[in-house]
Amino acid sequence: MLNPISAAFKKAKQENRAALLTYTVAGDSSKKKSLEILKSISKDVDILEVGVPHNTPVADGSQIQTSAYRSIKNGIKMNDIFKIVKDFKKSNKYKPIILMGYFNMILQYGENNFLNKCNSSGVNGLIVVDLPWPENKNFAKKCKKKSIYFIQLLSPTTTKIRLKKIIKDSHPMNYFISMLSTTGGKLKVSPNNILKNYNKIKKIDPKKEIVIGFGITEKTIGKLKSADGLVVGSAICKEISKSLKYRQNPVTNVNKLVKKLKSKIL
Template identity: 35%
Template sequence: MSRAFHRENDHRALFVAYIMAGDPDLETSFEILKGVADEADIVELGMPFSDPMAEGPTIQLAAQRALKAGTKMKDVLGLVRRFRETDTVTPIVLMGYLNPVLSYGFEAFANDASDAGADGLIIVDCPPEEADALTDALEAAKMNLIRLATPTTDDRRLPTVVKRTSGFVYYVSVAGVTGVKEADADAVAKPVQRLREASGLPVAVGFGIKTPERAAEVARVADGVVVGSALVDEIAGALETGSNENVTERVLSKAAALAKAVRSARSRGA
């Protein structure tokens, strides 16, 4: 994971793309995963869950579609394993909620996810104070646990949040759920620097980034830019129009525009 952020003679921000495993079905999500990895520096692969409390309507509906299609945890890990047959470089971060991982068993999950080829894990609803057993399992499997910091993470709590965090810190740029409010690049600059200093890690900013223009603004102040709802919206939009529109092509077109904006954000004249 760290190699993705530390590239010699290349100081641009990274484009981190989120998609939901199994949305709208396993085979289509695999094609999207392969294509998005051609544009993104890191891919976050959502693990569908019935109660995704941090998500707005877009990703809630994606999780519902994936679950309706029968996607299980073994299928999520199967997507990663299949992806690794042709791409051994692009980091994959699994993102989801504690209950399915707890049900699977921390050690078993960490070992199976690592064996499949996953590099890291984000668990949205696992407090740092309760994360030692999960962190132990992930560290033993050589996987990163990536924690979230928010605008309400104060100085007293910050050391707890960044303790044993690895890979990068994910800064939630807005209060609330995904895909509703817009991020403000000016407002995230100071928190990003504060998190870098507290953690010694790169900081990727997510929530509220839906357009290439906004992605470029955030890319000028952050180490990474995470976009999820804007990509998942394209899946929903394609499904609504019927079978004549290629879902994968629509998602990848959006991903390409976002990737270009992030990568060119710090170039002269951008």
């Protein structure tokens, strides 16, 4: 069977549009709410990235940090995160889920245990922020054996030779970081320049799906819609924080935001 991630890209291509990917932190603003958010946005989103919160995140900006700390404070554990995924998948069997986090959480769970649990709960892909290539070679192989995509990150600082090597080893989906920034930074590079870099990468192996992330908001998403896929994370985390501040329901607000995002790439 085709990995649901690849199926999602295929579907978006058939509809002649970029795939929409969202990132929300598991357990934000609570275990229950984060599951509700996933369920409520799943109709408009092609691939759901679920963040595994960590308390020393070296690549996340303030919005995602706030979400992560909130979730950890609420007592979220790795097993709760798997449960959220499993519960979601009960009603959305084919909607792809990617877990995104830091390697220490996987290391402490045990690589094999972690992957088995991913399988049994329905995780389709993994993004490990601090496990770059070539350090990730062995783990990526293990993922492949379990039919889980290990998604490589590519950055504006990645050299051309390195890009080629990473893409050669990569699974069907990769993630291009739009600019030098932590997550949620203001887009400091023009969308045209980002697309130029994206196209260079895309040319190396056109069969591999490349999504663009970091700094993508309601304002910028439309200008990047020629990419295979676009990831919005911090803007959603910010929406949750804002909703809590004004005592509004984050589920409805996030749902509204996602619909707006979707409309910009149609």
